[in-house]
Amino acid sequence: MSANVELENLNIRFGDFHAVKDVNLNIRDGEFFSFLGPSGCGKTTILRAVSGFNDPTEGAIYIGGENMLGSGPNERPTALVFQSLALFPLMSVADNISFGLKVRGVGKVQRRKKADELLEMIALSDQGDKLPSELSGGQRQRVAIARALAVEPKVLLLDEPLSALDLKLREHMRTELRRIQQRVGITFIYITHDQGEALTMSDRIAVMSHGVMQQVGSAQDIYDNPATSFVASFVGENNPINGTVIAAEEGYVSLKTDFGELRGRNERGLQPGDRATLFIRPQNLCLSERGDFDNCIQTTVNDQEFEGEFEHLYLAGDSRNLVVSLINDGAIPQFSNGSPISVGFHSDRAVVLPAGEMAYE
Amino acid sequence: MNNLLLPIASLIGAGLVILGLMFYRRSQHATGSGFGHFLRRNGVFVSSYLILSLLGWIFFMIILPQLYMVDFSFSHNLPPSKIGGPEDVYTTQNYEYLLFGSPGSEDAFNWLHLKVFLRTILAAVVVTIIDLALCYPVAYYMAQSASSGKLRMMALCLLLPFWVNEILRAFAFRILFGSGGVFNNVLMGMGLIDQPVDFIRADVGLYAGLSYAYLLLMIFPLYNAIESLDHSQIEAAKDLGCPWWRVHFEVVMPFAKPGIASGCTMVFMLSCGALAAPQILGGPSSLWFTQIIYQWFNTGGNWPLGAAYALVLLVVCIIFVMAVMRLFKVSFGEIIK
Numbered sequence: 001m002s003a004n005v006e007l008e009n010l011n012i013r014f015g016d017f018h019a020v021k022d023v024n025l026n027i028r029d030g031e032f033f034s035f036l037g038p039s040g041c042g043k044t045t046i047l048r049a050v051s052g053f054n055d056p057t058e059g060a061i062y063i064g065g066e067n068m069l070g071s072g073p074n075e076r077p078t079a080l081v082f083q084s085l086a087l088f089p090l091m092s093v094a095d096n097i098s099f100g101l102k103v104r105g106v107g108k109v110q111r112r113k114k115a116d117e118l119l120e121m122i123a124l125s126d127q128g129d130k131l132p133s134e135l136s137g138g139q140r141q142r143v144a145i146a147r148a149l150a151v152e153p154k155v156l157l158l159d160e161p162l163s164a165l166d167l168k169l170r171e172h173m174r175t176e177l178r179r180i181q182q183r184v185g186i187t188f189i190y191i192t193h194d195q196g197e198a199l200t201m202s203d204r205i206a207v208m209s210h211g212v213m214q215q216v217g218s219a220q221d222i223y224d225n226p227a228t229s230f231v232a233s234f235v236g237e238n239n240p241i242n243g244t245v246i247a248a249e250e251g252y253v254s255l256k257t258d259f260g261e262l263r264g265r266n267e268r269g270l271q272p273g274d275r276a277t278l279f280i281r282p283q284n285l286c287l288s289e290r291g292d293f294d295n296c297i298q299t300t301v302n303d304q305e306f307e308g309e310f311e312h313l314y315l316a317g318d319s320r321n322l323v324v325s326l327i328n329d330g331a332i333p334q335f336s337n338g339s340p341i342s343v344g345f346h347s348d349r350a351v352v353l354p355a356g357e358m359a360y361e
Numbered sequence: 362m363n364n365l366l367l368p369i370a371s372l373i374g375a376g377l378v379i380l381g382l383m384f385y386r387r388s389q390h391a392t393g394s395g396f397g398h399f400l401r402r403n404g405v406f407v408s409s410y411l412i413l414s415l416l417g418w419i420f421f422m423i424i425l426p427q428l429y430m431v432d433f434s435f436s437h438n439l440p441p442s443k444i445g446g447p448e449d450v451y452t453t454q455n456y457e458y459l460l461f462g463s464p465g466s467e468d469a470f471n472w473l474h475l476k477v478f479l480r481t482i483l484a485a486v487v488v489t490i491i492d493l494a495l496c497y498p499v500a501y502y503m504a505q506s507a508s509s510g511k512l513r514m515m516a517l518c519l520l521l522p523f524w525v526n527e528i529l530r531a532f533a534f535r536i537l538f539g540s541g542g543v544f545n546n547v548l549m550g551m552g553l554i555d556q557p558v559d560f561i562r563a564d565v566g567l568y569a570g571l572s573y574a575y576l577l578l579m580i581f582p583l584y585n586a587i588e589s590l591d592h593s594q595i596e597a598a599k600d601l602g603c604p605w606w607r608v609h610f611e612v613v614m615p616f617a618k619p620g621i622a623s624g625c626t627m628v629f630m631l632s633c634g635a636l637a638a639p640q641i642l643g644g645p646s647s648l649w650f651t652q653i654i655y656q657w658f659n660t661g662g663n664w665p666l667g668a669a670y671a672l673v674l675l676v677v678c679i680i681f682v683m684a685v686m687r688l689f690k691v692s693f694g695e696i697i698k
Contacts, residue, residue: 051600073599080600086593090615100601103611151601
C-alpha cells in the first residue's frame with residue numbers, strides 16, 4: 001500500500017504567530033525527503049503536524065490518501081525520532097526497541113525476536129540488555145531509530161536526530177541513515193538546519209524560511225538552480241551582487257550594479273527595470289588574468305585566507321565581502337590588503353533572481 | 362528505673378563524638394573530596410558548628426527522647442515516691458496489655474485495641490491511596506502541562522489554605538459534613554435525599570479531613586519527580602502507540618516511582634500518627650489508635666502503657682512501609698532524592 005504524505009494548503013498558527021504558511025507538497029512513497037531551514041522556520045512544526053502532535057489550523061494532511069485529521073499520534077502510521085532521542089531511561093535497550101510492540105500486545109518471545117533483528121541491523125547485537133545510559137551517543141542514536149522502526153511505520157519522521165553528535169560521527173551516521181532507509185524502503189522525512197546533511201542524504205529537499213516553503217527539488221537542483229534569493233544565500237556559499245535589470249534576452253539578463261554591467265542566467269523571467277540580485281559561487285569566481293571571462297569585477301582585497309586545498313580571498317563587495325575560492329595550484333599570488341584586484345566569471349555560472357529575503361541577518 | 366537509661370544514652374553520645382573524631386582524623390589525611398574537603402572549605406569553626414549542631418540535634422531531639430520512650434514502655438506505672446525503689450524493675454507487661462488485655466479479662470486477646478490498631482493502619486492506607494489518586498493528576502498537570510503562570514497560581518492555591526490552623530480546618534470539615542452542613546443542605550435541596558446523611562458517623566468527614574491535611578506532602582514529591590521527566594518521552598510513548606492512560610502506567614509512573622514512594626510514606630506515617638483530625642472528625646464509634654495513646658498519656662495517666670502503644674505503632678508503621686517499598690522495588694536512597 002502506498003504511503004505518500006500529502007500536505008494540502010497546510011497552515012499552522014500559534015496565536016498570532018503564523019508558523020507554517022500555505023504549504024502544498026506531495027512526499028512520495030519510499031522517498032528520503034528533507035526539510036531544510038534555519039531554526040524557527042516552521043520545519044519542526046510541520047513534522048509534529050504530520051506525526052499528530054500539532055493540529056493544522058487550516059488545510060489537511062493525507063498519509064497514503066487517508067486524511068489524518070482527528071487521528072492522534074498513537075493512531076498514525078508514522079514514527080518519530082526525537083531530537084533528544086527520548087529513550088526510556090529505565091528500560092533496557094531491547095525493551096526500548098520493542099516498546100511499541102508491547103503496547104500493540106505482541107507477545108514476549110516475538111518482541112525479543114524483533115528487537116534482536118533490529119539490534120543486528122544497527123550493529124548493536126550484544127548490547128540489548130544494557131541501559132541506554134550505558135551506550136555512547138551514536139549508539140543511542142541508532143537505538144532511537146530502531147525503536148521507531150520496530151512498529152513498522154509507513155513514514156519515519158526524524159527531527160534533527162544528528163545534532164547532538166560530533167562532526168565525525170555525524171558524517172558516519174549520514175551514510176548509516178541512508179543505508180537503513182534503503183534497506184527498509186519506507187518514506188523518511190528528515191528535518192535539519194544542516195545543509196550538508198540534507199544535500200548528501202535526500203532524494204528531495206524542501207527549503208523553508210519563516211513558515212514559507214521556498215523551493216522543492218533535488219540537491220543538485222537546489223544548489224545549481226535556486227528559486228529565490230533565500231535559497232541561493234542559504235544553501236552553500238554564494239556571493240550576492242545587487243542591481244537593476246537593464247536588458248533581458250534568451251535566458252540571460254544584464255544587470256546594472258556597483259561593479260558595472262554584469263550578466264547572468266534569467267531563471268525567473270525578470271524584465272528590465274526589476275530590482276534583482278546576481279549570485280555567483282566562490283568557486284566560480286576566478287582571477288581575470290587567468291582566463292577570458294564575460295564579466296569582470298574590479299575591486300580591492302580585504303583579506304586572504306589559506307585553507308590547504310583552497311585559498312579564500314575576501315574582496316570588497318557592495319554589501320558584504322565577496323568570497324573567491326581558488327584551488328591551491330601553488331601559483332596563487334599574495335595580495336596585500338587594500339590592493340586592487342580584478343576577478344571574472346562566466347555568465348552561465350551566475351544566476352539572477354528577484355531581490356528578496358536573504359539567509360543572513 | 363533510670364538505672365540503664367543513662368549509661369545507654371551516654372554510650373550513644375560518646376559513640377557519636379568518637380565517630381566525629383574518626384572522621385576528623387581521616388580528613389587530615391584525605392586530600393580529595395568528602396569530609397576533608399568539607400572541613401577545608403568551611404574552616405574549622407564553621408565545620409565544627411555544623412557538625413556539632415547536627416549531632417546535637419540527632420542526639421537530643423531524636424535519640425534521647427525515643428530512648429526515654431523505650432525506657433518508659435518497659436517500666437511499671439509507679440507513683441513518684443516509688444520510682445527508683447525496689448519495685449522499679451523492667452517488665453514487658455505494657456506490651457502484653459496491648460496484645461492480651463488486662464490479666465483479669467475474659468478474652469484471649471485485647472480485641473478492642475488490636476482492632477483499633479488494625480483499623481488505623483487500614484484507614485491510613487486508604488487515606489494514602491485517596492491522596493495519591495487526587496494528587497497524581499494535579500502534580501502531572503503542574504509538572505508537564507501548566508504554563509509557568511498557571512503553575513504559580515496553582516501552587517499558591519494549594520499553599521494558601523494551609524496557612525489556616527489544622528484544628529480550625531478540621532472543624533470546618535465538621536461543619537461541611539455535619540447533619541445541617543453544606544453537603545446535606547445541597548443534597549436535600551436537590552431532592553436527592555430526604556433525610557440528612559450522617560457523614561461523620563460514616564467517617565466521610567474523617568477521610569476527607571485527613572486526605573486534605575496531607576495533600577501537599579503528596580503533591581510536592583510527585584511534582585518534583587514528574588517535573589524531571591523529559592516531555593519528549595511522553596510524546597515518544599504516544600507516538601509508539603500508547604493510549605494516554607498507558608503512557609502514565611508505562612512511562613510516567615515508573616519514572617516517578619521514587620516520588621510516589623516518598624509521598625506515600627509521608628502521608629501514611631503522618632496519617633497513622635494523626636490526632637487532631639480523628640479527634641474532631643471521627644465518628645462516635647470510631648477510635649483512632651493515637652487517641653488511645655493520648656488517653657493513656659493524658660487522662661489515663663499511664664505513661665508507660667502509652668509509650669508501649671506509641672512504640673508499637675511506630676515500629677509496625679516502619680515495617681509496613683519497608684515491606685511495601687520492597688514490594689514495589691524502591692530503594693531507600695531513591696526516596697531521599
